[in-house]
Amino acid sequence: MAVSVREVAARAGVSVGTVSNVLNRPEQVKPETVARVRAAIDALGYVPNDAARQLRAGRSQSLALLVLDVGNPFFTDVARGAEKRAAEEGLTVLLANSDESAEREAGHLDVFERQRVSGVLISPVDGDYGRLEELRRHGIPVVLVDRGADQARFASVSVDDVEGGRLAARHLLERGCRRLAFVGGPLRIGQVADRFQGASAAVAEHGSATIQLLGTDEMSLDEGRRVGEALRPLIRETGVDGIVAANDLLAIGVERALLFGPDPIRVPDEVALVGYDDISFAASAVVPISSVRQPRELIGATAVELLLAEASRPDTEAPRHVVYAPELVVRDSSTRSA
Amino acid sequence: MAVSVREVAARAGVSVGTVSNVLNRPEQVKPETVARVRAAIDALGYVPNDAARQLRAGRSQSLALLVLDVGNPFFTDVARGAEKRAAEEGLTVLLANSDESAEREAGHLDVFERQRVSGVLISPVDGDYGRLEELRRHGIPVVLVDRGADQARFASVSVDDVEGGRLAARHLLERGCRRLAFVGGPLRIGQVADRFQGASAAVAEHGSATIQLLGTDEMSLDEGRRVGEALRPLIRETGVDGIVAANDLLAIGVERALLFGPDPIRVPDEVALVGYDDISFAASAVVPISSVRQPRELIGATAVELLLAEASRPDTEAPRHVVYAPELVVRDSSTRSA
C-alpha cells in the first residue's frame, strides 16, 4: 500500500541514500541518475512520509497559529499574512481556534507540542502564560500576536492601540467636536483599555473638550444598538457631538440605532462617529464609517519573522517586540457636510 | 533536550514497553507501576512525539478540512461542527483555506498527503477531481462538503439548494407576491443555479406568477447595491413585488439600495425580500431579513461521520451521500405589516 524510498530505490536501481539525495540535494547527483529516480517516483506514485522526516529532523515543518476567533476577519487576515511569509520558508501554518476558551487553548497547545511544531504564534486567552513558558523551555519558540507590551518576556507583534485611540479622538476634535463619548468594553480587555486611554489623552490636550465612557459587555452589533439608544438623550440634551467606538461592530450598531430610531439623529451632522478595525462592513454601512485600520497581513508576516528570530536567539538577548502604527481612514461618518 | 520514553523508563525503573503501556493501556499495568511511571513523566516533563507514533501507526491522528474561504461564517461553523465530532474520535482537525484558488488547493492537498492525514474533508474548487481520486487510491478517504449530487463517486454532504430556492420563492408567493426577481450569480456556481432552479419551479406551480433573473458577477454587498438600483424601476414600473437573493450579502446590499436611495422603496410593504444563508448580519439589518438557513455545524459533524464510514467502506459498496433540508427563517423583510 505505502510506497517508500526503498521501493523507489529498487526500481531505479540505486540506494535509498541516493533517492534521498535526489529529493533534497539534487545538485549532488548526476543528472542522468536524477532522471531515473524521478521516473521511478512518478511511476510508483511515491509521496514522502512527513512523519519519518520529522522524526529524523526532530521538528516539524509546520508552525501553529492559535487565534481567539477564526470568525473575526482581523484574524483571518493575520493568518493570510502569516501563511505567505511562512510559505517562503517552506513552512506550513496550522490554523486553530481557541474561541476565547482557556481550555480549548490548552488542548491545542498540547497537540502542538506533541507535533513538535517549529513554533507557536498565539493571541492568548488572558491569564496562563505559564503554559507558554513551559513550551519555550521545551524548545518551542513562542510569539504573542496582538498582545504585546505587558508581556516583555515573550517576543510580540502588536499595534499601538493607545495611538489608535488618540488618532480617532484627535480627528473628531479637529472636526470641531468638543463633547466626546467612548463606546466599548469590558475594560479588562487590553485593547479596549488602551484605545480609551489614547482617546482620553487626546481630549486632555484640548482644554475645552471632555470625554465620557459608555461601557459594553461585549463588542457586538447588538450591544452597539443598545448603547446607541442610550446615546440619544446624551446627544440631544447633553450635547455629545462625537463618538469613538472600540470596534466597528459597535460603531455599526450605534449608527443604526441613531439613524433609524424614532426621532432620527443625523450622522455626521448632529454627531460624528469613528470606529475601529476597518472591517469591510464599515465601508458599506448606510453612512460609511471612518475607522482606524491595522496592518493585518503585516502583523501575520511579522509574527513569522519574529518566530524565526526567536528560534535562533541566544539567551543573552531579549525577545523582540514590534509595534505597528495604526492608520485613520476617513469616511462620511465623521465628515460634516454642512 | 528532548525527553523520550527511554529516559522516562530509566527513571521509573521499567522498560520502554511498559511506559508505552502506561500511556496506551494503563489497565494492563499494575497501579503501583502506573503511578511510578506517571511520576517520572511529570518530573521530566515528557511529551510524546507524534511523529514517531504516526510513523509506526502509518497514519496521523489528524484529518484535514479544506475550505474555499475561512472568512465565510458558513465554513467556520462547519469547521466547528467537524471539530466537535472529530474530538469524540480523538482526532484533530487541520483547517486550511484554498481561497478559491486551485493552486493553493493542490498545495494543501500535497502537504496533507505527506502528513498522511486520516482523511480529507473538502469543498473543492471546481474542476480537478483527479487529484482527489489519486488521494483516495493512495488510501486517504475523501468527503465532499457542500458539493454533492454531481459527484457520485465521492461521499458527500450537502444541502438541498433546489429545495432552498423553492422554500424562499414559495414563501413569497404565499405572501401574495406574483412578480418575483431572483438576484444572484454567476450561474456556473452550482449552488446559485440550484437555488434559481428551485425558485423557478415554485413559481411554475403558480399559474399567474413570474420570475426574472438578475445576474451578478459575485455575491457581495456592493453587487447587491448595484442590483438594488437596477431593481428600483422594475418595482415601480414593472410591478416586481418579491425578491429572492442567492445569499445574504446580496440581500443586505439590495435592501440598503432600496431603503436609502433617492425615492426610497419600503421593505416589505412595496417589495418583500428573502436572503440565503442566515448569516448574523441578516438578523440585524435595518429591516431584519428573512433567510434560508442551512444546518452548518451538522454539516461538519456529518462530514466527519462519512469520513469514518468511508475509511472502512468495502469497494463493493457505493459512497454515501447525505443531503440536508434547508429551513426558512421568517423575519420582517417578508412580513407585510399592512
Next chain:
DNA sequence: GCAAGGGTATGAATCGTTTCACAACGAGGT
C-alpha cells in the same frame, strides 16, 4: 509437588527518512 493459567513486564523488531563516514572510480599531475 507440579502443571496450568492469569496477570505483568520485557526488549527487540519495526515504521520511512536523513545523514554521514566511506568506497568506488576516473582524471590529472608528477
Next chain:
DNA sequence: ACCTCGTTGTGAAACGATTCATACCCTTGC
C-alpha cells in the same frame, strides 16, 4: 606507475514510539 582529488553513490545508524512474542512470577487445582 603512483598519488591526489573530486565526483558520485553506498549502506548502516539513528530518530522515538508501538507491538508482540516471550518470560517471569504467583495462584490455583489436582
